[in-house]
Amino acid sequence: MKLIQDKNNNCAQMTIDYVAGMGIFLLSVAFVFQFMYVLFTPFQSNSDVITLASDRASMILVDRLLAADGSVGSSVVDQGKLYYFNNTKFNHSNMTIYRNTLGELGLDSSEIIFDMNLSVEGLNGNIMNSSGPMVPENLDIGQTRRLVLIVNSSTGYNESAFISVKVW
């Protein structure tokens, strides 16, 4: 009986079964690790720092520097202040004024200096204004978009637009 069993046992392709089992298991492990890292991506590199910086700059800009009189903190921007900021205060060709404005926005300190680009975009996507240096192509950029109402009390003009603050 023993001899018969050794010659004709019923194990068949056990090795292949084990290989298949291990393969599926390893694939499962690889699958888990491939997707797990996505959970930690927001905490890597300095993406958090620039995002926070852009959030802070946009808040100072919209809720304080450009806020229409009597509407502080309510996403309403004065058209005259916006034009002045775009054309004069955030004029990149004059580095002293540009750096002073960055300081006002909390982006210029003895430890770290950020660059910033500001663009005003209509709801239909057309760029109405843009100021600051060109956005680099090979760096992490933090961007914050705020919906604002641009008003001009003397002419009655009012238009909704997005203010995009890009920081790097």
Added chain:
Amino acid sequence: MFDERAQLHTLEGVAASVILLIVIIYAIDATSMTPLTASTSSVHIESELQTLGQDILNTLDYAEPGYRSKLKYDIMNWDGQEYIWNGTLYIEKGNFSSSHNLTNNLTRLLKDILVNQGIAHKVEVVYLINSNNITVPSSSTDIIYAGSPSNNAVIVSRKIVLQDTDIVSTGNPIEDIDHSSNLRNIVEIKLVMWRM
């Protein structure tokens, strides 16, 4: 055919397949990150949605001194009906003729911003009612309905005050809660947003 191993191979096979199944189920449970799954990585998206929603209500509620805000006009002109986005217009629930649609300052902004960015949204109002001589908040009533929000939905709200001079349109359920004063009602507008 007959050996001393009994059902050893069968048991091994069953045990191995059970372990594999558990591993696969665990892996899928641990990593199935759909846009509707609430997680640490969706916190930033939620904060962006909150800022956007608050900006929408802020800009709509701006008024020059002596004028009514766009949001207040929209609430005054609401006819008490519930509306659903059909891909083109906010049409009245239960009446699919396109002539019964909601077009106002709020829907124009929602269409231009939230619909374009694929953000699902609904708008609810809560106002004051008199019940047994006690003033209490009403239950939440939908102006724009878009199904049940997901776990990571964001709610932003804004309160507006209606005076007796702010006449509401026919069918509007917001009543005068205090006939002895100029106050008509206080309405809270809630904008609920979530990613699809």
